[in-house]
Amino acid sequence: MSVRGTFTTLSIGRNSLLAHRTALDTVGHNLANSGxxxxxxxxxxxxxxxxxxxxxxPLGGGVRIDSIQRMGQGLVERRLDQDASDQHEAxxxxxxxxxxxxxxxxxxxxxxxxxxxxxNSFRDLSRNPGSLxxxxxxxxxxxDLARRFASAADRIETLRSDLDAELSAHAAEITQLSxxxxxxxxxxxxxxxxVGVANDLRDQRQRVVRRIAELVQIRSHTDSQxxxxxxxxxxxxxxxxxxxxxxxxxxxxxxxGLAMVRYTDADGTKPADVTHSVIGGELGGKLNARDNISGxxxxxxxxxxxxxxxxxxxxxxxxxxxxxGGNPPIxxxxxxxxxxxxxxxxxxxxVDPAMLADPSLIAASSTANGSPGNNENALALAAxxxxxxxxxxRPHDNWSDQVRQIGDQVARARRDSDNYDxxxxxxxxxxxxxxxxxxxxxxxxxxxxxxxxxxxxxxxxTADEVLQTILAMKR
Amino acid sequence: xxxxxxxxxxxxxxxxxxxxxxxxxxxxxxxxxxxxRFERPGEDPEGAARVLRIARRQGDIATYTENVEAGRxxxxxxxxxxxxxxxxxxxxxxxxxxxxxxFYDGERTGQVNLAEGLIESALDLLNTTYDDxxxxxxFANDQPPxxxxxxxxxxxxxxNGLIELDVSDGARSRVTIDPEVxxxxxxxxxxxxxxxxxxxxxxANDSQGDVxxxxxxxxxxxxxxxxxxxxxxxxxxxxxxxESINEVQDVELERLRSIVEDTDYAEAAATMSLRxxxxxxxxxxxxxxxxxxxxxxxx
Numbered sequence: 001m002s003v004r005g006t007f008t009t010l011s012i013g014r015n016s017l018l019a020h021r022t023a024l025d026t027v028g029h030n031l032a033n034s035g036x037x038x039x040x041x042x043x044x045x046x047x048x049x050x051x052x053x054x055x056x057x058p059l060g061g062g063v064r065i066d067s068i069q070r071m072g073q074g075l076v077e078r079r080l081d082q083d084a085s086d087q088h089e090a091x092x093x094x095x096x097x098x099x100x101x102x103x104x105x106x107x108x109x110x111x112x113x114x115x116x117x118x119x120n121s122f123r124d125l126s127r128n129p130g131s132l133x134x135x136x137x138x139x140x141x142x143x144d145l146a147r148r149f150a151s152a153a154d155r156i157e158t159l160r161s162d163l164d165a166e167l168s169a170h171a172a173e174i175t176q177l178s179x180x181x182x183x184x185x186x187x188x189x190x191x192x193x194x195v196g197v198a199n200d201l202r203d204q205r206q207r208v209v210r211r212i213a214e215l216v217q218i219r220s221h222t223d224s225q226x227x228x229x230x231x232x233x234x235x236x237x238x239x240x241x242x243x244x245x246x247x248x249x250x251x252x253x254x255x256x257g258l259a260m261v262r263y264t265d266a267d268g269t270k271p272a273d274v275t276h277s278v279i280g281g282e283l284g285g286k287l288n289a290r291d292n293i294s295g296x297x298x299x300x301x302x303x304x305x306x307x308x309x310x311x312x313x314x315x316x317x318x319x320x321x322x323x324x325g326g327n328p329p330i331x332x333x334x335x336x337x338x339x340x341x342x343x344x345x346x347x348x349x350x351v352d353p354a355m356l357a358d359p360s361l362i363a364a365s366s367t368a369n370g371s372p373g374n375n376e377n378a379l380a381l382a383a384x385x386x387x388x389x390x391x392x393x394r395p396h397d398n399w400s401d402q403v404r405q406i407g408d409q410v411a412r413a414r415r416d417s418d419n420y421d422x423x424x425x426x427x428x429x430x431x432x433x434x435x436x437x438x439x440x441x442x443x444x445x446x447x448x449x450x451x452x453x454x455x456x457x458x459x460x461x462t463a464d465e466v467l468q469t470i471l472a473m474k475r
Numbered sequence: 476x477x478x479x480x481x482x483x484x485x486x487x488x489x490x491x492x493x494x495x496x497x498x499x500x501x502x503x504x505x506x507x508x509x510x511x512r513f514e515r516p517g518e519d520p521e522g523a524a525r526v527l528r529i530a531r532r533q534g535d536i537a538t539y540t541e542n543v544e545a546g547r548x549x550x551x552x553x554x555x556x557x558x559x560x561x562x563x564x565x566x567x568x569x570x571x572x573x574x575x576x577x578f579y580d581g582e583r584t585g586q587v588n589l590a591e592g593l594i595e596s597a598l599d600l601l602n603t604t605y606d607d608x609x610x611x612x613x614f615a616n617d618q619p620p621x622x623x624x625x626x627x628x629x630x631x632x633x634x635n636g637l638i639e640l641d642v643s644d645g646a647r648s649r650v651t652i653d654p655e656v657x658x659x660x661x662x663x664x665x666x667x668x669x670x671x672x673x674x675x676x677x678x679a680n681d682s683q684g685d686v687x688x689x690x691x692x693x694x695x696x697x698x699x700x701x702x703x704x705x706x707x708x709x710x711x712x713x714x715x716x717x718e719s720i721n722e723v724q725d726v727e728l729e730r731l732r733s734i735v736e737d738t739d740y741a742e743a744a745a746t747m748s749l750r751x752x753x754x755x756x757x758x759x760x761x762x763x764x765x766x767x768x769x770x771x772x773x774x
Contacts, residue, residue, distance in 0.1 A: 034483065097517065104523075105515050112527045116534035123538045123641050127545045128606055130617050371614030374636055382641060385535075396531045403516050404524035410517025425491055432484035439482050443769040 012062030013460035092285030130372030217280025234277035319363030319377025323370030546650035629668035
């Protein structure tokens with residue numbers, strides 16, 4: 001063995017020690033990050049060094065670490081983005097609906113029992129139409145019904161405005177996260193243009209993209225330069241290279257002052273109203289809950305209130321009041337203050353103040369002769385309970401239908417939420433299988449690398465002893 | 476290649492499985508403690524809508540029951556009044572029979588007060604009230620419908636309005652009779668007060684013939700009142716029919732509501748026990764697996 005050969009052994013040992021140290025660091029890094037969500041395990045890729053020529057042929061040069069590989073898969077990450085978006089959309093919808101269904105739950109202040117009591121108060125009145133006590137009771141039931149409608153509508157309105165207030169925070173967060181992704185795009189490119197792959201920065205970028213996906217449904221891909229491009233499913237670009245778009249909210253005068261979501265691209269041009277094109281994620285779920293679920297619920301409630309008030313007033317106008325104090329009976333009086341538009345009807349129901357001031361004005365009679373015992377119009381008013389006055393359905397059926405619809409929506413949201421949770425769990429398990437840190441696996445790797453390191457150290461000490469022996473031959 | 480299972484993935488699966496079991500237990504526990512299968516529409520949308528429809532019908536039945544009670548009260552008072560009127564007319568007929576005998580010639584005038592008393596009694600009965608309403612006043616029931624004016628002529632201040640009440644689903648029943656027909660002779664019968672006044676006047680005039688003329692009329696009036704009693708009985712019976720319909724419906728609705736809404740305790744308790752076992756097994760498995768790793772064997 002030549003002196004040159006001995007140095008080669010030392011060199012092989014040194015390279016091997018360096019390689020195993022790097023591998024040890026990688027294992028340590030994996031173990032240290034095993035609890036970090038979204039961390040992608042890394043693997044030190046060994047590669048045999050090129051052999052050197054010798055008289056007996058090529059001699060092996062040892063080993064080195066070629067790369068630290070990030071064990072991620074873009075396809076899985078994109079699937080997780082989609083699942084996260086669906087999961088958060090369903091959860092936002094479920095949270096809202098769970099609060100809203102309370103409006104339709106409590107019998108003690110629900111609309112249904114209010115309507116029953118209201119119509120039955122006319123039946124009670126029919127027993128003794130001349131009784132001021134019964135008339136006062138009818139007014140009390142009318143006021144109670146008005147309060148129930150207003151309370152239901154107020155509750156839905158409050159939930160809607162609470163939801164609306166959260167939209168601006170989500171828009172701001174998406175804007176800020178998009179800017180972060182753009183910054184990371186730049187940073188990653190800077191790092192990778194020098195040497196290697198910026199594994200941890202890529203993880204960080206993926207985590208930020210995931211958070212955007214939780215907020216709004218996106219499509220993402222990597223361009224030829226390694227930049228992550230993020231677009232909302234509406235096609236509006238949130239991140240392109242080192243530039244990012246902006247989402248803001250502003251009051252929409254055409255939608256009762258509720259927030260409108262506005263997108264502006266990186267150049268600050270092409271501002272667009274994306275309120276109705278944003279889907280998925282918390283933002284999409286909340287916009288859907290605000291504009292469709294609560295909007296539809298309010299429309300249905302208002303329609304019921306409007307039709308009820310109109311029909312009760314029509315029938316009441318056909319009847320005659322009680323003759324009191326020598327005054328002749330009068331007709332054409334409204335029971336509730338007239339409502340002209342469906343929108344906001346539930347909150348606008350009020351018993352006519354003239355009625356409240358004078359219960360004898362309740363038109364229980366069907367004739368103008370002032371007979372106090374005539375209960376025919378009271379019976380006709382009570383009969384409205386079973387009349388098809390709300391778009392072809394009866395008041396109670398209409399309300400039951402509203403309750404069933406909300407129930408169906410809650411049940412569907414719960415099913416969706418459970419399904420998306422399960423799908424998310426499955427996708428996360430798949431990601432973990434590919435990219436997650438297995439402590440057992442890393443520990444086994446640790447033992448393997450440690451052994452290799454010790455062996456490499458032994459090579460160095462052996463080469464050193466050989467060298468010492470050779471040097472001693474000269475003395 | 477073997478599917479890699481990381482500690483993190485298995486931890487996630489265990490936690491979510493435990494949460495699912497716990498959520499299931501929570502639901503059954505709520506069913507057991509509240510006695511209701513569901514508390515919110517989202518737990519059973521169709522059930523919640525059905526319960527509302529049932530509750531509405533139960534509320535209506537409660538009102539129908541009150542209406543039936545009120546109707547029965549009015550008809551009972553009417554029946555008592557009619558029975559009383561029959562008694563008055565029979566007494567008047569006996570008086571007329573007695574006074575139609577020539578034996579009383581010259582003495583009838585002295586007996587007029589007996590006829591006056593009978594008129595007063597009839598007036599009281601015809602002005603019978605229920606819940607401050609004069610039940611024989613038709614719709615004009617806030618004041619006494621029958622009176623004798625200063626000239627001694629009977630007056631009727633009511634009308635022929637018939638009071639109806641809602642007594643069961645889609646059914647309305649009459650709870651008063653038509654006084655114009657039953658008492659005022661509108662359909663060719665006798666006007667009761669006129670008849671009594673005619674007797675009184677005949678006695679006051681000591682007219683044997685006029686007194687005798689009333690006898691057949693009394694016969695006819697008493698017979699008419701029997702028909703009135705029978706009509707009241709029919710109305711009363713109709714109310715009872717509706718009352719029993721309401722009772723049956725109320726029981727049926729309660730049964731239906733119970734089926735839709737109430738917890739099946741046997742089933743819920745069995746489910747609870749099953750889920751408890753599953754949860755305990757899940758906890759035990761978690762406790763055993765959680766601490767296992769290669770690290771334990773490297774120390």
